[in-house]
Amino acid sequence: MNSITHILEKSVAGERLTFDEGLALLQSHDLVAIGKAANAVTTRLHPEPYRTYNIDRNINYTNICTAVCDFCAFYRGPKEEGGWVLPREELLKKVEETVALGGDQILMQGGLHHEYKLEWYEELLQDIRSRFPTVNLHAFSPPELFHFTKLNGLSIKDVLQRLKAAGLGSIPGGGAEILVDRVRDEMTRGKVSTDDWLEVMRVWHEMGGHSSATMMFGHIETLEERIEHLER
Known part of the structure; x- marks a missing residue:
């Protein structure tokens, strides 16, 4: 029996893998077996004979x-x-172009601007929402949101509530990189810690919000740190 067969069987059955089992899959070169198991999981979770997609645009403000x-x-x-x-107006034009092509979502992110207060971002969301009410605004990653708390002297919940009221639909999982502070401290300066990133997400989901989550790998992280990231 292949050394990873029992691990893949657990995954297909919907059982939680251990740290060591996840690591074994990362170390395995049997991509065909892993791919078949991944497809089986997809089919179990989504047995419908079709797949869905959305049309969106990434706009950096x-x-x-x-x-x-x-x-x-x-x-x-x-x-x-x-x-x-x-x-x-240029930003709104980009949204208009997206909608004209059938787009239904805008992914909007930017740098951690040193001057703009929360009102600027509220007005941005309101402007888009007033003109394009059916477009989901998937905007502001945890590093941006945490930056807003510091710049405005507000709690994470206060920031999220105000942005949600202004039209925020969901938040992207950008800025996660690898959720291990050894990696983050070496690669980034002036950005959120692992705990801060997770806290933003925790509060947002407690509010009933939806988000994505990202993982940037293939740099200085170890395989073990990739699994630690996934477990977080």
Whole structure:
């Protein structure tokens, strides 16, 4: 029997894998067996004879950011040349173009701007919502949201409640990278810790909100840290 067969059987049956079992799958080269098991899980969870998708657009509203991430070629510091904030009408035009193509969601993220208060983001959401009421605003990753709390002296819940009232539909899982502080401390400066990222998500989900979650891998993290990230 293949050394990972029993692990894949557990996964297909819907049983939770242990840390060591997850690590064994990462270390395995049997991609065919893993792929078949993954397809079996998908079929078990979604037996319908079709798959769904949505049409969305990624809009970055600014590249000005107080954080320093070694992997990011996008950002500019507050005093650096090349920093920009997307004009409101240009941003709304991008949303309009998306809707015209059948789009139903906007993924909107940006740098950690050093000056803009929460009212600026509320007005941004309200402007989009008033013109495009059927578009889901999937916006502001946990690092941005945590930054808003510090800049405005508000709790995470206060920030999330105000943005939700302004039109926020769901939040993206950006900025997770690897949810292990050893990795985060080496790769990023001025960004949220693992606990802060998770706290933003915890509060949002307690409010009944929906989100995605991301994982950026293939850099300085170990295989064990990938599993630790998934377990968080």
